[in-house]
Amino acid sequence: MLRAAMHILLVEDDSELARQTELWLREAHHSCVWRERGAEALIALATEPFDVVILDVGLPDMDGFTVVEQMRVRGFTLPVLFLTARDNVTDRVRGLKAGGDDYVTKPYAVEELMARLEALQRRAQSVNATGGPAAPARMLGRWTLDPLHRRLRSGNETIDLQPREWTLLEVLLAHEGRTLTKKFLLEKVWDIQFDPGTNVVDAMICRLRRKIDEPGQPSLLQTVRGKGYALQAVS
Amino acid sequence: MLSKLFPERLPSTWRLGLLLAVLMACSTALCISVAGWAMKQNLSSIARTVVLDDLGEYAVLYNRNGLKEIKDVFAAGGHENDQAVRITQPDGTVLFEQIPLAVEGYRWPARSPKKLKTSETLLMTIPHMEKTQELLAGCQVLADGNFLWFGRTDAEDRAYVEHIRGHLWLAGLASTCFMLLPLWWFVRHVLRPVQDMMQSTRKLAEGHTDARLQAPGAVPELRAFATAFNNGLDRIDALTAELQSANDNLAHELRTPLARIRGNLETYHDHIDNEVARDAAARGLEEIDRAAELVQTILTTRAGEHKALKLHLEIIDLRQLLSDLHDLYKAAAEERGLSFVLEASESRWVLLDRQRINQAVANLLDNAFAYTPRGGIITLVLTLHGEEARISVSDTGPGLAQTDLTKIWQRFTRGSASSASTPGMGLGLSLVRALAHAHGGQAGCRNRDEGGAEFWIDLPAGDPLVSANVV
Numbered sequence: 001m002l003r004a005a006m007h008i009l010l011v012e013d014d015s016e017l018a019r020q021t022e023l024w025l026r027e028a029h030h031s032c033v034w035r036e037r038g039a040e041a042l043i044a045l046a047t048e049p050f051d052v053v054i055l056d057v058g059l060p061d062m063d064g065f066t067v068v069e070q071m072r073v074r075g076f077t078l079p080v081l082f083l084t085a086r087d088n089v090t091d092r093v094r095g096l097k098a099g100g101d102d103y104v105t106k107p108y109a110v111e112e113l114m115a116r117l118e119a120l121q122r123r124a125q126s127v128n129a130t131g132g133p134a135a136p137a138r139m140l141g142r143w144t145l146d147p148l149h150r151r152l153r154s155g156n157e158t159i160d161l162q163p164r165e166w167t168l169l170e171v172l173l174a175h176e177g178r179t180l181t182k183k184f185l186l187e188k189v190w191d192i193q194f195d196p197g198t199n200v201v202d203a204m205i206c207r208l209r210r211k212i213d214e215p216g217q218p219s220l221l222q223t224v225r226g227k228g229y230a231l232q233a234v235s
Numbered sequence: 236m237l238s239k240l241f242p243e244r245l246p247s248t249w250r251l252g253l254l255l256a257v258l259m260a261c262s263t264a265l266c267i268s269v270a271g272w273a274m275k276q277n278l279s280s281i282a283r284t285v286v287l288d289d290l291g292e293y294a295v296l297y298n299r300n301g302l303k304e305i306k307d308v309f310a311a312g313g314h315e316n317d318q319a320v321r322i323t324q325p326d327g328t329v330l331f332e333q334i335p336l337a338v339e340g341y342r343w344p345a346r347s348p349k350k351l352k353t354s355e356t357l358l359m360t361i362p363h364m365e366k367t368q369e370l371l372a373g374c375q376v377l378a379d380g381n382f383l384w385f386g387r388t389d390a391e392d393r394a395y396v397e398h399i400r401g402h403l404w405l406a407g408l409a410s411t412c413f414m415l416l417p418l419w420w421f422v423r424h425v426l427r428p429v430q431d432m433m434q435s436t437r438k439l440a441e442g443h444t445d446a447r448l449q450a451p452g453a454v455p456e457l458r459a460f461a462t463a464f465n466n467g468l469d470r471i472d473a474l475t476a477e478l479q480s481a482n483d484n485l486a487h488e489l490r491t492p493l494a495r496i497r498g499n500l501e502t503y504h505d506h507i508d509n510e511v512a513r514d515a516a517a518r519g520l521e522e523i524d525r526a527a528e529l530v531q532t533i534l535t536t537r538a539g540e541h542k543a544l545k546l547h548l549e550i551i552d553l554r555q556l557l558s559d560l561h562d563l564y565k566a567a568a569e570e571r572g573l574s575f576v577l578e579a580s581e582s583r584w585v586l587l588d589r590q591r592i593n594q595a596v597a598n599l600l601d602n603a604f605a606y607t608p609r610g611g612i613i614t615l616v617l618t619l620h621g622e623e624a625r626i627s628v629s630d631t632g633p634g635l636a637q638t639d640l641t642k643i644w645q646r647f648t649r650g651s652a653s654s655a656s657t658p659g660m661g662l663g664l665s666l667v668r669a670l671a672h673a674h675g676g677q678a679g680c681r682n683r684d685e686g687g688a689e690f691w692i693d694l695p696a697g698d699p700l701v702s703a704n705v706v
Contacts, residue, residue: 085490
C-alpha cells in the first residue's frame with residue numbers, strides 16, 4: 001500500500017524518546033522537525049508548513065493542551081497527535097476538546113504511532129478532497145469486500161461476517177501491512193481503552209482467520225509476537 | 236444484667252436518662268417509705284399516750300363519783316368524736332357505752348380480761364371490720380371491779396400520713412425534674428456534640444475526606460479535641476494531596492523510561508535477523524506492556540479507593556454495555572469451550588463512566604474465564620431493583636475458599652484456587668471494588684449453592700438526569 005510522505009513537527013522534551021521517534025519517522029520516509037518546547041513549536045509552525053504535529057502533553061514551558069489551543073487560535077488547522085504519560089479518559093477528553101485529533105499513551109509501539117498518523121493524514125485528505133471518483137471496491141486475496149452486506153464475495157461464494165468481525169477487518173485493512181497492537185485494535189474496534197486479562201483480541205483474530213483463510217495457503221492475518229497483528233490483503 | 240437493662244443499641248442519651256429516672260424513682264420511694272414509717276411510729280406513740288391519759292382521767296372520775304360523773308361529762312358534751320368509752324361488768328355486760336359514728340364498726344372483746352388487777356391497764360388494737368383502720372383500745376379495772384374501756388381510731392392519723400406522703404411524692408417528682416436539668420445540659424453540650432463528631436468520622440470513613448468535626452456549643456474540652464482532630468485531618472489532607480501529585484509524577488516518571496526502553500527494544504526487534512534475539516525482544520516488549528498496564532491499574536485502584544478518581548460520566552444503556560462486553564468475550568469463550576450467556580432483558584440508561592465500568596466488569600469476566608474449566612458456564616446478568624442495578628458474573632468454577640471471601644478484595648491478594656499458571660497480580664478485584672466505590676456502588680461475591688462463584692457490582696441506577704444534577 002502506497003503511503004504519502006509527511007512533514008511532521010515533533011514536540012517532545014525527552015531527548016531519547018524524540019531521537020527514537022525521529023528515527024522511526026525517517027525510516028517510514030517522513031521528514032521530521034524536533035522541538036523541545038511549546039513556544040519553539042509555535043514559532044516552527046509559523047515558519048514552515050507541516051502535515052501533522054506530534055505533541056507531548058507534559059512540556060516544560062506550557063502543557064500540550066495550551067499549545068493546541070494557541071495553534072487553533074492562530075489559525076493552524078493541521079491535525080495534532082498527543083503523546084501522554086497520563087492514561088485516563090478525562091485527560092483524553094480534555095486533549096480532544098482542546099483541539100487535538102488523537103492520543104497515544106506512553107509507552108507506545110512504533111506501528112501504533114504510524115497507524116494513528118496515517119489515520120490523521122487520511123482524515124485530513126478526505127476533508128480537503130472535493131469530490132472525485134468513487135473509491136474502487138477493496139480486495140482481500142481473491143475476495144471482494146461488500147460493505148453494504150458486510151460480506152466477502154468471490155464468484156458465487158460468500159462469507160458473512162458479524163458486525164465486530166467486519167469492523168476488525170476494516171481497521172486491519174485500513175492499515176494494511178502494519179502490525180497493529182492489541183491496544184489499538186481494542187480501541188478502534190470495541191472502543192475499549194484497557195487491555196483485558198483474557199485474550200479476547202487473539203480469539204477474535206483466530207475466528208476471523210478461520211473464516212477468511214484459504215486451506216493450504218499462508219494466513220492473510222499474521223500474529224507478530226510482542227507487537228500485534230498484521231493483515232496482508234494480497235498474498 | 237446491667238447491659239440488659241441498658242442495652243448498648245440505645246443512644247447514650249436515652250440510657251443516661253433511663254438510669255437517672257430509675258435512680259430518682261428508687262431514692263424518692265426510699266425517702267417516702269422511711270418518712271412514712273417514722274411518722275407512723277411517732278403518731279402511734281402519741282396515740283398510746285392519749286389513750287393512757289384519757290383512760291386514767293375517766294377512771295379517776297368514775298372512782299370518785301361512780302357512773303353518774305361519767306354520764307354528766309358526756310351529757311355536757313366534753314368528748315371527742317373519735318373516741319369511744321365503755322364500762323362493762325366483769326362478765327362483759329355493758330353498763331355504759333358512748334361510741335360516736337367515727338368509732339363504729341369495731342368488734343370489742345365480749346368478755347373483760349380476767350387477769351387484770353385493779354388500776355392496771357391493758358392496751359390492744361382492734362381492726363375495723365370493713366376498713367383498713369385500727370382502733371387503739373385501753374382497758375382498766377375500776378375500784379368497784381367494773382372495767383373501763385377507752386378506744387381511739389387511727390383513721391385521722393392515717394389520712395394525715397397519706398396526705399403527707401402525697402406531698403412527698405410531689406416533692407420527689409419536682410426534684411427529679413430539677414435533676415433533668417443537668418442531664419439536659421450534659422446531652423446538649425457533651426453527648427450531642429459527640430454524636431455529631433461520630434457522624435463526621437463516619438463520613439470520613441466513607442471517604443468524604445473533606446468532612447470535619449463540628450462542635451459549636453460543646454464543652455471546651457470537646458471543642459479543643461475537635462480542633463486538634465481537624466488540624467490532624469488537614470495535615471493528612473495536605474499529605475494525601477502531596478502523595479497524589481507524587482503518584483501522578485511517578486506514573487509520568489515511570490512511563491517515560493518505559494517508553495524509552497520500549498522504543499529501543501522495538502527498533503532492535505525490527506532490525507535483528509537472529510530468530511532467538513527477536514523472540515527475546517518480543518518477550519521483552521510484552522513484559523513492558525504488562526508493566527505499563529500494572530502501573531496504570533495500581534494508580535487507578537489507588538485513586539478509586541480515595542475517591543480521587545476523575546470519572547468521565549456519560550449517559551449510557553447498561554444493557555448495551557453488557558451486550559458489547561458479551562460480544563467482546565464471545566470468541567474467547569468459544570475458544571475455551573465455555574458457554575457464555577448474557578441475561579439482560581431490560582434497558583436502563585444511567586450516568587456513569589463507561590470505560591471504568593467496562594473495565595470493572597471485564598475484570599470479573601477475566602476472573603471467571605481464568606478459573607472456569609472447559610465445558611463450564613459463565614453467566615453475565617443485569618438485574619434492576621428500583622434505583623439500583625446489579626451486574627453479576629457467575630461461573631461454574633471451583634468457587635471461593637471461605638477464608639477468601641473477604642480477603643480477595645485486598646490489593647495483591649489472590650484466591651487460594653489460583654495457581655502459578657493463572658494470570659494476574661491479584662489487583663483485579665481491588666480495582667473492581669475501587670471502581671464500584673468511585674461510582675457510589677458496591678462490589679461483592681459469594682459461593683453459589685449450585686457450585687461456582689458469583690461476583691457482582693451494585694451501581695446506583697436512578698434517573699441519569701437527576702444524577703447529572705447531583706454530580
